[in-house]
Amino acid sequence: MENVKIPLNLFIEYLQIEKNYSEYTIVCYKRDIEEFIEFMKREAIADFSEVTYADVRLFLTDLHKRHQASRSVARKISSLRSFYKFLLREKKVEENPFSLASLPKKEQKVPKFLYSEELESLFHVNDLNTAIGQRNQALIELLYATGIRVSECCQIQLTDIDFSVSTILVHGKGKKQRYVPFGSYAKEALERYIRDGREQLLRKAKTSHKYLFLNFRGNPLTPRGVRNILNEIVEKAAITQKISPHVLRHTFATHLLNEGADMRTVQELLGHAHLSSTQVYTHVTKNRLRNIYLHTHPRA
Structure with a gap:
């Protein structure tokens, strides 16, 4: 052959x-x-x-x-x-x-996401007095703040971050680049980690480099490493459901749409080539549906 x-x-x-x-x-x-x-x-x-x-x-x-x-x-x-x-x-x-050959119909699965209450508990389990705790806090804050993929997160270098306008240059699929904003909580966590925790971790590395997220040896964090960190955070927070980096991406998109963001903006932020990829997030929580009904139906 x-x-x-x-x-x-x-x-x-x-x-x-x-x-x-x-x-x-x-x-x-x-x-x-x-x-x-x-x-x-x-x-x-x-x-x-x-x-x-x-x-x-x-x-x-x-x-x-x-x-x-x-x-x-x-x-x-x-x-x-x-x-x-x-x-x-x-x-x-x-x-x-x-x-x-015809393509089989895709199974329409609603993406898993976290409610605000579940998410909040994840932000209070890291020890911010340690390098690892500072890294983990910066990691989870950034994943939720930006909705970036875990592979994109691991590729971020210090030079990609612009703190003056709170944006990150993200290197996405197919070598496409996009700028993604982040909020005050992520900014505070990132600044603390870069100023203190990252410097401590980098001293353990054999060579100096500009990658943002480092493992305990000072080397760039891998996607598998990110998943392991999330598993540890979830265990500490005593959350029963399994959480992957993609669940945080789903949560980011769901919360934006539920709060009124337009789909084109969310598509741009997620780095989706096609709007159909973003439309899967148009589901809304039962609480939001109930609130809309109660506030809009004349006989509610």
Whole structure:
């Protein structure tokens, strides 16, 4: 199957150079296509040009038998459809067998978020007299204040922060950049951490660097490290539900919309390329629905 590796490598180069996709996105594309290549091996299909729509249906049946989530199947179809469009452009195949494959309906899951009371308890468990406590406070304040992704949070450097106007330059997906504001609580926590806690942690590092959030060795914090820190904070706050960095992102978006922010603004702040990604946050809390009803219905 050596002849299938060359088109795949060319496609990866295309995604890197022409499309300027992020490393994570490229890894996902590569994994999906390699899974299809394994299917081709099992079915004794030697080349991408030999794949028919019947083979595609068999591949999708195989995914269904393995109980793959509809969201995962949809992504694989999209990846392979894009791959075949590239092969068509390069004249490696004569048709795109994935063009007829329909995407399964996505499961509409309401994002998990925290109510204000639950969130408030998270801000009172860190020991602000220690470097680690100052870091953790700055971390959770910033995640809620900005709604940034955990990967974006870990990439922040000191030079990205402008305290004069309380904004951060965030490096998002696909190497896109955006400025995100933060409030007074996050500003106070960040200034305390940078002035004191970060300096203490940085002394433990072998080399100096400008990354904002550091682990106990003074090295840049990783997304996994952020998740572990949140788990510790949740345990201290005695909150029963599991909280991930993405739950704080969901909470940020939900609270903004519930307080009257327009969707386009929230889309910009979250760094969503499409408004449809932001529309999932248009759910509102039962309390807000009840308050609106009580204040607006003539016979409430």
